Amino acid sequence: MNSEVNAPAPSPSGVRILGTAAAGGWPADGCRCASCTRLRAAGIRHAPFDALVGGTPWAECDRTDVPGGHDVRGPSGERVLVAAGPGSRPEPAEGVRYAAALLDLAGAPDHLGRLRAGRAVTAETHVAAVHVDHRVPSPAELERRLGFWLRPHAGPWRTLLLGGSRSGKSAEAEMRLAAHPDVTYVATGGARDGDPEWAARVAAHRRRRPARWRTAETTDVAGVLAAADGAVLVDGIGTWLAAAMDETGAWEDPATAVTRVLPRLDALVAAWRGTAAHVVAVTDEVGLSLVPTTPAGRAFRDALGLLNQRLAAESEDAALVVAGRVRDLA
Template sequence: MTKLTQRLAGSLEVAARLLRRYGSDHGKVLVLGGVRSGKSRHAERLMNRHPEVVYVAPGYPASEDDPEWAARIAQHQARRPANWRTVETTDLAATVRKASRPLLIDCLGTWVSRVLGEVGAWEQTAGWELRLDERLEDFLAAWVSAHVPIVAVSNEVGMGVVPATVSGRLFRDVLGALNNRVAADSDSVQLVVAGRVLRLTERALL
């Protein structure tokens, strides 16, 4: 057996074990919503049926320089069940690929903001567009091939006013395009408005 077939066999065995563990009804769910719409709470409820969940926090960490943001993070942390494990990372692609437990990513909006900074988009550093495309495509490829139940929360950015700044418009355009790509490869896309859930597509249940 060649090394390639050995790796393939190993990947298929991992997928089979996860399928036996979680059943055939797991899916990929995108939860969209505006600020304070209740999207995070809804996503958390979707994952409550699983005995173990990995909560992926790709946003900016708490800082003494921004007490309001630190308070938001503390509020989210207080809601998480004790059996949930938190992972703080911007490497979403690697996290999804090596996942062996259900994942909740909250949220893609804060992840895009950090990635734009990491690739040099805010300063318009040479080559930032290519670096951004590579990061986004890497995550999208991992999302498509995910073998565990996974919920991603994201901001719906297409319903407000046009941002007044170049950076604001860049963020809106990148996140809007990413939401479209993630939705296209999701089993369920759900929009939360004022705490109410609108199911836009529904192909599989968690």
């Protein structure tokens, strides 16, 4: 079985990673999950985490235990922050800018965002995923996620994520921005008094996203995009459109609904085109479902389909999420 014998050369930080997996390796012995089975069938095995710092095994370097891990000092004085294991979130020493950070990105990518926000990790820090295991479906999926976490886009950069109900599009959007240091979450649905099922959905979203993210419950998405210069997650375009149709009386006259709401669409597209932020927006793909049975429903579908096309045309990235699987759209 292949292993990580061809480990990468040392990084400019002086760190050479010899193995990336959790203590039991990946695939884990005896595990029948899809992740481990895929690797086993391909004859691939990732060795448990180990690394050299300046040519010295990391565990033999001078180090200080910190909550969640270790502050390691290499032979040339390089400082490396090392996660203790899966699920660990190592706390940085006060005032230290680390040459390298070896983190459990598979389980806690948002911790990288917090380290960036606190300047313990900078653009010069070598960041690597360690303690990797079957919490990630495959090495290819890990590489896809690392592309978002290790090399976050500076704005302007726009991504439109389309999908049906419960497709996983919101989770995909949150994953893409998890390691960003500065995120504003725009919730366009707002509160719905007397609707416990909706309240439960909102609560689940809040639990899933990092607590340090700012939340703006507003339908003024254009205003947020005009003012933001960090990252913005908009969830979602469909509920924004429903509110815009409420505000313009479009539901009451389906025959003129698209015409009534068109100025709102124009303003949103203009703000999307002109933003300086890194934006990820979630929207509903309504064209694959049954034709709505009411004129108002068909008017909503037509307006949202038009808006999705216009936003996608102004986006650097667009993707379709189906059953939690993501397909990029050229």
